[in-house]
Amino acid sequence: RGFFGLVFLTFILCFVFNNLIERLARRSGNRRRFWTVVVYFIFLAIVALITAFIAPRLGAESSAAIKQVPKAIDEVREYLEKLAAAQPNFGPLIRGMKDSLDLHNLLGVDRQTVVSLAVASFNRVTHYLSYFLLGTLFSFFILLDYPNLRARLANLRNTRLQEVYEETAESVVLFARVVGEAFQAQMMIAAVNTMLTAIGLWGLGVPIVALLSTVVFFCGLIPVLGTFISSVPIILLAFNTGGMNLAMAAVAMISVVHAVEAYILNPRIYSAVFKINPVLTLIILYIGHTLFGMWGVLLGVPISVYIYRHVVLGQPKGEVSAVNVTDKGKKGGGRN
Numbered sequence: 326r327g328f329f330g331l332v333f334l335t336f337i338l339c340f341v342f343n344n345l346i347e348r349l350a351r352r353s354g355n356r357r358r359f360w361t362v363v364v365y366f367i368f369l370a371i372v373a374l375i376t377a378f379i380a381p382r383l384g385a386e387s388s389a390a391i392k393q394v395p396k397a398i399d400e401v402r403e404y405l406e407k408l409a410a411a412q413p414n415f416g417p418l419i420r421g422m423k424d425s426l427d428l429h430n431l432l433g434v435d436r437q438t439v440v441s442l443a444v445a446s447f448n449r450v451t452h453y454l455s456y457f458l459l460g461t462l463f464s465f466f467i468l469l470d471y472p473n474l475r476a477r478l479a480n481l482r483n484t485r486l487q488e489v490y491e492e493t494a495e496s497v498v499l500f501a502r503v504v505g506e507a508f509q510a511q512m513m514i515a516a517v518n519t520m521l522t523a524i525g526l527w528g529l530g531v532p533i534v535a536l537l538s539t540v541v542f543f544c545g546l547i548p549v550l551g552t553f554i555s556s557v558p559i560i561l562l563a564f565n566t567g568g569m570n571l572a573m574a575a576v577a578m579i580s581v582v583h584a585v586e587a588y589i590l591n592p593r594i595y596s597a598v599f600k601i602n603p604v605l606t607l608i609i610l611y612i613g614h615t616l617f618g619m620w621g622v623l624l625g626v627p628i629s630v631y632i633y634r635h636v637v638l639g640q641p642k643g644e645v646s647a648v649n650v651t652d653k654g655k656k657g658g659g660r661n
Contacts, residue, residue: 329620334460339467340505341512342368346468358469365465379535386536390558393533397565404569500631507627508546515545518586522559525578529571531563547622550610552583 342364349364350357409419467474481490519542526534537559544551556579563575609629613621 331456331460331463334456335463335467336501337505337508338460338464340501341509342464343468343471357472361465361468365461369461382535383539386533390533390536390562393562393565397561401561401564404564503631504624504627507630508623511546511548514586515542515551518542518545518582521582521585522555522579525582526559526575529563529574529578531559531566531571531575533562537562547610548606548626550607550622552579552586 342361346357346360346364349355349360353360405419409416412419481487482494484490519538522541523534523538526537531537537555540558541555544555547554556576559579560572560575564572567574606626609625610622613625615621617625
């Protein structure tokens with residue numbers, strides 16, 4: 326499982342940075358090796374700055390969140406109990422909501438387990454960092470010699486593997502493009518959502534902005550379902566900080582942010598790639614999580630789209646690109 330994560334990270338970095346390097350090399354006329362070094366240097370500099378300034382704050386906020394989230398749940402339960410006493414007609418319904426609102430029902434674990442998981446996650450920071458650095462290093466060497474590697478792979482058609490190559494090469498490239506463009510689109514959406522949410526949290530005065538924004542970004546990589554997962558801690562901490570008024574303001578802020586996602590970002594980016602119903606997305610996410618865990622959540626939708634459109638329906642490869650699909654919608658036709 327860890328090896329697959331390293332391979333996937335390397336693939337995503339190669340896919341994202343190769344597009345950028347190709348564009349820079351084409352526009353400037355410089356060799357792609359020069360732009361490969363420049364792009365990775367800038368990327369590592371940004372990562373180093375983020376690590377130096379954000380990592381200590383994330384550690385402090387994570388420690389505070391471990392204490393505040395259970396406290397916030399208790400305060401919400403007390404509020405619901407008072408509300409049930411004040412509204413006897415809705416008392417059974419409100420008390421049912423109160424009884425279902427605990428860590429075990431929300432996360433499937435108790436408080437002691439949450440603390441243990443948090444401590445274990447902190448202890449594995451160096452492990453995750455080493456995976457990230459290895460993925461970055463592998464992708465750098467791959468892109469540095471990418472034209473030569475591509476030519477060598479193409480030469481397989483002149484070997485004894487010619488039949489295997491001709492049978493699988495186009496499908497493998499098409500599958501990689503679907504997954505890469507889908508994940509790249511979702512990263513763009515998650516980044517914009519994170520920026521807007523961080524501004525909203527800062528404006529509302531909700532604490533632990535860095536940690537909550539980080540949660541929003543990673544949950545944003547999960548289509549549809551990530552919205553609900555990232556909203557729960559924001560609302561709980563808002564309630565713990567300023568009561569029901571601040572919690573409702575946080576709900577309104579989240580609604581505005583995800584309205585921007587639904588009506589502006591998704592139609593232009595994500596839906597241009599998939600055009601898939603949200604209910605069907607949730608079904609795919611549930612099945613993917615049940616069968617394959619977190620990898621099923623991250624890759625379930627693009628893999629399902631690839632299987633249905635390009636294996637079952639045999640959709641031509643010209644319809645893979647998000648840009649091509651968007652242009653096709655505007656002009657009434659697309660490239661084949």
